[in-house]
Amino acid sequence: MEPGTSASADGSRNEGTDSAGDDAVRAASSQTDRGLSEDVWAILLGMTLITGALVATAVLGDSLKGWVAQPGVWSTAPLQTFVGKGSVPLWQGSLTALAIIAAAGLPVMIASNRREKSGSSPHFLSGFLAIAALALVAFVMAGQEVAKEYGFEYVLWALLLGLLISNTVGTPDWMRGAVRGELFIKWGLVLLGAEVLLGKLLALGLPGILVSWVVTPIVLITTFWLGCRVLKIPSPSLVMVVAADMSVCGVSAAIATAAACRAKKEELSMAIGLSLTFTAVMMVVMPLGFRYAGVDDIVGGAWIGGTIDSTGAVAAAGAAMGDRAMKIATTVKMIQNILIGVIAFAVSVYWAAKYDNPSADAADGRPSASSPVAKPGLMAEVWKRFPKFVLGFLAASLIASSLAWSGPAGEALAEGAIDGVTKHLRNWLFCLAFVCIGLDTDVKSLLPALSGGKSLVLYVVGQTINLTLTGLAAYLVFGWLFRDAIEAWLP
Amino acid sequence: MSERNFRRWLLLTIALAMLMTWGWVLPRVGRLTEVRSRIDQSQRMGINPGAIYYTDVFLPPSGPTPQGETK
Numbered sequence: 001m002e003p004g005t006s007a008s009a010d011g012s013r014n015e016g017t018d019s020a021g022d023d024a025v026r027a028a029s030s031q032t033d034r035g036l037s038e039d040v041w042a043i044l045l046g047m048t049l050i051t052g053a054l055v056a057t058a059v060l061g062d063s064l065k066g067w068v069a070q071p072g073v074w075s076t077a078p079l080q081t082f083v084g085k086g087s088v089p090l091w092q093g094s095l096t097a098l099a100i101i102a103a104a105g106l107p108v109m110i111a112s113n114r115r116e117k118s119g120s121s122p123h124f125l126s127g128f129l130a131i132a133a134l135a136l137v138a139f140v141m142a143g144q145e146v147a148k149e150y151g152f153e154y155v156l157w158a159l160l161l162g163l164l165i166s167n168t169v170g171t172p173d174w175m176r177g178a179v180r181g182e183l184f185i186k187w188g189l190v191l192l193g194a195e196v197l198l199g200k201l202l203a204l205g206l207p208g209i210l211v212s213w214v215v216t217p218i219v220l221i222t223t224f225w226l227g228c229r230v231l232k233i234p235s236p237s238l239v240m241v242v243a244a245d246m247s248v249c250g251v252s253a254a255i256a257t258a259a260a261c262r263a264k265k266e267e268l269s270m271a272i273g274l275s276l277t278f279t280a281v282m283m284v285v286m287p288l289g290f291r292y293a294g295v296d297d298i299v300g301g302a303w304i305g306g307t308i309d310s311t312g313a314v315a316a317a318g319a320a321m322g323d324r325a326m327k328i329a330t331t332v333k334m335i336q337n338i339l340i341g342v343i344a345f346a347v348s349v350y351w352a353a354k355y356d357n358p359s360a361d362a363a364d365g366r367p368s369a370s371s372p373v374a375k376p377g378l379m380a381e382v383w384k385r386f387p388k389f390v391l392g393f394l395a396a397s398l399i400a401s402s403l404a405w406s407g408p409a410g411e412a413l414a415e416g417a418i419d420g421v422t423k424h425l426r427n428w429l430f431c432l433a434f435v436c437i438g439l440d441t442d443v444k445s446l447l448p449a450l451s452g453g454k455s456l457v458l459y460v461v462g463q464t465i466n467l468t469l470t471g472l473a474a475y476l477v478f479g480w481l482f483r484d485a486i487e488a489w490l491p
Numbered sequence: 492m493s494e495r496n497f498r499r500w501l502l503l504t505i506a507l508a509m510l511m512t513w514g515w516v517l518p519r520v521g522r523l524t525e526v527r528s529r530i531d532q533s534q535r536m537g538i539n540p541g542a543i544y545y546t547d548v549f550l551p552p553s554g555p556t557p558q559g560e561t562k
Contacts, residue, residue: 140513146526147541149526168501170498192544252544311544311545312541312548315539315542316533319532320529326538334545419546
């Protein structure tokens with residue numbers, strides 16, 4: 001989210017003055033003009049990499065494994081992070097990943113820099129190398145086994161490293177040309193789309209769908225309503241990102257919804273900070289609390305899977321309750337992960353129609369009776385403002401899902417390409433994006449995103465609703481209605 | 492001290508603190524019995540607690556879904 005491409009510009013619409021509204025329209029239009037090209041590039045780059053990954057996996061098979069990677073885990077010697085257990089050392093896989101990103105993205109970024117006259121190509125190259133070095137440090141920090149065990153993901157360290165530089169010595173001018181956080185995020189999201197395998201939705205049958213796809217949207221909508229109407233948080237995009245982060249699947253959902261509703265980078269940073277802090281607490285407290293309260297492993301696993309934000313933390317917390325709890329927890333979370341495709345699409349359409357629409361009513365964003373919204377141009381206007389990269393995200397999901405659905409060979413191909421190539425590239429892109437966000441953020445600008453503590457209150461209230469509803473659903477579905485079927489399914 | 496120098500020293504101090512934390516503090520925290528047992532369990536079960544998406548944890552094999560009547 002770079003300056004001017006966020007919801008901040010149209011936030012002025014809520015103030016309800018005509019001039020502010022006109023400014024917002026102009027700002028929104030220019031954002032769309034610039035964003036369109038970036039969105040299309042994100043789709044093209046993402047699809048190229050997905051196609052390349054599929055072809056390489058089909059040709060090379062398992063021998064491809066390890067050639068694209070990211071730094072791993074270490075305990076006492078940081079250099080362990082570059083070794084790994086496979087035949088190809090992780091430093092080699094990491095360099096290959098960065099080389100692929102640079103080779104694919106470099107021409108696009110240089111071209112857009114020239115268009116915006118914000119830097120020259122030599123500056124871009126050195127800037128990209130510096131950002132890549134910071135991303136590497138973020139991965140090394142996240143790879144320390146203690147930091148990793150408590151769910152402090154690389155995005156947090158990437159953000160903090162960027163913030164540290166920009167708020168002390170300042171981001172050097174020679175780096176600015178490569179600070180393309182929004183492009184990296186959208187590109188990473190298109191790659192993430194390939195990991196949204198819709199067939200996984202059925203992994204637990206009806207019980208999984210009931211807990212993950214019925215309760216989660218209810219919590220999301222309720223939290224959004226509470227934040228906007230009861231807590232009266234002025235920025236709807238902040239409320240949406242916090243709600244999605246808390247109710248769906250943590251960082252990945254926050255990134256997807258923030259891009260879909262054009263949230264400010266400070267809002268995304270705040271939501272992720274809240275989520276990772278509460279995740280570290282919940283992943284320790286929930287299994288202990290459930291054991292103390294005598295909650296059985298199946299219900300506890302479903303409860304953990306439906307409530308703890310971060311996917312990795314769900315696995316660790318489930319494991320603390322036993323193998324069966326871990327299997328239930330991770331499967332429920334996986335089904336919830338699949339939901340981000342639907343959520344990102346729904347949020348982008350809703351935002352394009354309501355908040356990004358210049359003819360929406362100033363006070364509440366709803367179309368007024370006399371507004372041009374009612375005219376036939378509505379769909380064209382919504383389409384103009386719709387974040388197009390979401391189409392790439394959905395297309396990637398449909399392609400990978402169809403392939404996985406086509407049979408065992410197709411499934412092996414799709415999963416081999418994800419596991420061997422695209423997920424590592426996606427992690428690198430998100431890491432680069434968060435370094436860029438940090439480099440582009442004044443730490444003082446994070447305070448308004450707290451909304452005087454209301455963001456924290458929203459998270460706590462929303463998570464309480466989430467815990468209550470998911471707990472009820474877990475007891476009803478996993479503890480009673482489908483208990484025998486689940487028992488028979490487990491090893 | 493000028494503002495610029497102050498900021499440089501601030502960056503250096505924080506960088507040293509981070510180096511100390513990752514190079515000395517965290518490895519020692521990792522030796523505490525309670526923390527060690529958690530880490531060992533995660534490593535034994537192949538869990539990546541820092542995963543941001545399910546594909547970072549593992550890709551579960553396709554298999555039969557739970558079958559049976561509801562109560």
